Every structure is written in structure tokens, then in C-alpha cells.
Amino acid sequence: MSELPDRTAPERFMRELDWNLLRTFVVLAEAGSVTEAAQRLHLAQPSVSAALKRLEERLGKRLIDRGPGHFRLTEAGEKLRREAVEIQGSILRISTLMREVTDEVRGHLRIALASHVVCPLFDRVLAEFHAAHPRATMSLEVYSSADAIAQVTMKSASLAVCLVRDRNPRLEYRRLYREFFGLFCGPPHPLFAREGLELRDLAGHSAVGFETDRLGDVLHPVTLMRAQAEMDERVTGISSHLEEVRRMIVAGIGIGALPLHVAARDISDGLLWRLPPYSELPAIDVHVVWNPKTRMNRAEALFLSRLLETIEATPIEDRTYA
Structure with a gap:
């Protein structure tokens, strides 16, 4: 036997x-x-x-x-x-969950965001949530998109708002908004303020970009846009944060891509100059990502629910920023 x-x-x-x-x-x-x-x-x-x-x-x-x-x-x-x-x-969250045993919503919400998140809908949900639950607290922390997703995977963050390359079957995803990228230069650049530019005028110029701005990565459409302009393959500056990419563009270090709605104010202030192409621009989707296995406190669950409901109630046309 x-x-x-x-x-x-x-x-x-x-x-x-x-x-x-x-x-x-x-x-x-x-x-x-x-x-x-x-x-x-x-x-x-x-x-x-x-x-x-x-x-x-x-x-x-x-x-x-x-x-x-x-x-x-x-x-x-x-x-x-x-x-x-x-x-x-899960262990890190135990002490947090114990503090949430109360009738009033007092939980802490930790959101991991990519640096290039500019979304009026998301901002409105934040404001509405705070007005409804003023004792709840929140922290918004900036990461690269990959690191933001890692925070959700580890259950360290309540949710992430970021770009998505490969979908992890253990996580849930919902498109928050769509944005379009264009190419820009700053005041020191020789193309700044030049009218009537065509795509071929960008040939040979150096670029600055994001760490995910390469073939096969999440911003590969931006890489293709540069390639179509026959720009110099040498990237003179790189960062995972939009603010730093913008800084390098304004400083004249190279031509760089930014979301059109993010760059609009800098254009009106004379800090950025829009370059071709002006049509058929790459569309990039930004997602909300969360871990369904995370045992959320009341604040986290209520915020995520309100955000998803708002997304569902808003047509994608109204969540597309150009």
C-alpha cells in the first residue's frame, strides 16, 4: 500500500x-x-x-x-x-485595514501616476471624492509607467494611471483617456518660430524623448514619427518624466514629442513651437490599472468605483484630448 x-x-x-x-x-x-x-x-x-x-x-x-x-x-x-x-x-496593508474600522470614510488612497497624466475627468473625480469624503487622505506619487504598474502588482498602490504596454492577466485595465503627441522645439532651436515648415525640414536634427520612446515600447508610435521625419537617430536627452523632457525641449537640447493638450499653454507663452507633422498624429491611450486581489479599504474602493462609473458615463470622444 x-x-x-x-x-x-x-x-x-x-x-x-x-x-x-x-x-x-x-x-x-x-x-x-x-x-x-x-x-x-x-x-x-x-x-x-x-x-x-x-x-x-x-x-x-x-x-x-x-x-x-x-x-x-x-x-x-x-x-x-x-x-x-x-x-x-498584503502584509503591508494589514495595519491600514485595521485603522479603517469606522463608520466614517477615513482610509488612505495611494495612486501611482505616470508623469504625463493631464486629464480633466480624473481631476474632477478627485475633487468630487474629496468633497464627499473629506476625512479620507490620499497620496499621488509619480513613477515611470512600468514602475507604476509594479506598485499595483505588489499591492503597494491602490491603483495606477499610466501607459500600458503588455497586459498582466492578474490586473484589471480601463482606458481613462486618449491623447495625441506632436513634435516641438524650444526658443534656442534653429527651427523655432519658422513658418511653413515641412516634415523634411526636421531631417538630421537631434531629439530628446522618454525612456519608453523606442521601437517595441509603449511610445513606439512617437519613435516612428521621428523616423518618418528622418531625424538624427542619436537621442541627446532622455527622461521618464514629462516635465524633464519638456525642460530639455525648451532649453533647445533637441526636438521632442509632447501631448498636444499638455503643450498648449507653453505654445501660447512662447516657450514651445509646434513642428510638423500636423496630421495623422500618434494616439496614445492612458489607462487606470488596479489589482483585483488587493483588499481595498473603503476609501480606495469608493474612489475606484466613482472613477470607473465616471469613465463609463463619459463617451470616449469627451475623453480624447487633442
Whole structure:
């Protein structure tokens, strides 16, 4: 007769596993090196290495292949990282949830935003939510779009408002608005204030852009627009923040792409000059992203519900900014 499976093994594993080992592993996986992880955790390098060894021994699996100039998660390590990130997010939220046991909405809302979010509809929902629930608090934190989504995946942020490249099946997405990008230069640039420009006039000029402004990435239509103008392939300035890309354009460092509705005021103030093409511009969608497995407090749930209801009630034509 075959031996019955040990049904107590998962429970024993849960009792005996040190959650601090998981936290150390998550930081180590994100850091990509023991040295960097030790600095982030304020620990000595041998302590981090020992924690990894204990975790591998407890699981009976090798989690990281590492050596001189080499650091890579194994298949087991990658699976553990995904689950540990969610566990960490849930643990971080426990204290917050306990503070929300009250009839009045007092929860904290943490929104991760890409730097180029300019959306009157979103601003209106923020204002309406605050008017209805003045004791609720919020923090709006700026990230690259990839990092904003990572915050939602880890359950560290209530929701994200950002660009989306590849959809994670564990997350939910809703298009918030659509914007169109055009090319601009600043006062020091030789094309500034020149009338009657054509696309060929941009040939050979250098560019500034976003980190996601490259072929195959979320802003690849902007890259194609530059390529059609036969601009210099050399990018002289790059940033993940719209404000810094704008700064470089105004300073004359290069021609850059910005959402038309974001650049409108700078055009009227004489800080930016619109360049061709003037039609068939790349359309970029900005999404609301949230994690359905996140146990939201009342403030988070009410805000997300109000935002989604407002999106559904507003035709996409009224959420398209050109």
C-alpha cells in the first residue's frame, strides 16, 4: 500500500517559514545583487547571503544562479518572487485595514501616476471624492509607467494611471483617456518660430524623448514619427518624466514629442513651437490599472468605483484630448 501524503506539510511549512526571509528575497531579486540588497536592507552582505541560503534550504530549491558578473533568478526563484511580492503587499496593508474600522470614510488612497497624466475627468473625480469624503487622505506619487504598474502588482498602490504596454492577466485595465503627441522645439532651436515648415525640414536634427520612446515600447508610435521625419537617430536627452523632457525641449537640447493638450499653454507663452507633422498624429491611450486581489479599504474602493462609473458615463470622444 502506498504511503498517504503528508497533509500537514503545507501547514508546518507555513508555521516554520520566517517571513523576513521572503522580504529579504524580494529585495534581493529587485536589487539584482547581494551588495545592492544589503545596502537597501541596511544589513551586512554575509547576512543577506545567509538569509538566501536558509530560504533555499527550507524550500529545497535553488532560487538564484549567481557568480562573478552573473545574477539570475531560477524558474523556482521567479515563481517565488511573484508570490512573495503579493504576500508582502498584503502584509503591508494589514495595519491600514485595521485603522479603517469606522463608520466614517477615513482610509488612505495611494495612486501611482505616470508623469504625463493631464486629464480633466480624473481631476474632477478627485475633487468630487474629496468633497464627499473629506476625512479620507490620499497620496499621488509619480513613477515611470512600468514602475507604476509594479506598485499595483505588489499591492503597494491602490491603483495606477499610466501607459500600458503588455497586459498582466492578474490586473484589471480601463482606458481613462486618449491623447495625441506632436513634435516641438524650444526658443534656442534653429527651427523655432519658422513658418511653413515641412516634415523634411526636421531631417538630421537631434531629439530628446522618454525612456519608453523606442521601437517595441509603449511610445513606439512617437519613435516612428521621428523616423518618418528622418531625424538624427542619436537621442541627446532622455527622461521618464514629462516635465524633464519638456525642460530639455525648451532649453533647445533637441526636438521632442509632447501631448498636444499638455503643450498648449507653453505654445501660447512662447516657450514651445509646434513642428510638423500636423496630421495623422500618434494616439496614445492612458489607462487606470488596479489589482483585483488587493483588499481595498473603503476609501480606495469608493474612489475606484466613482472613477470607473465616471469613465463609463463619459463617451470616449469627451475623453480624447487633442
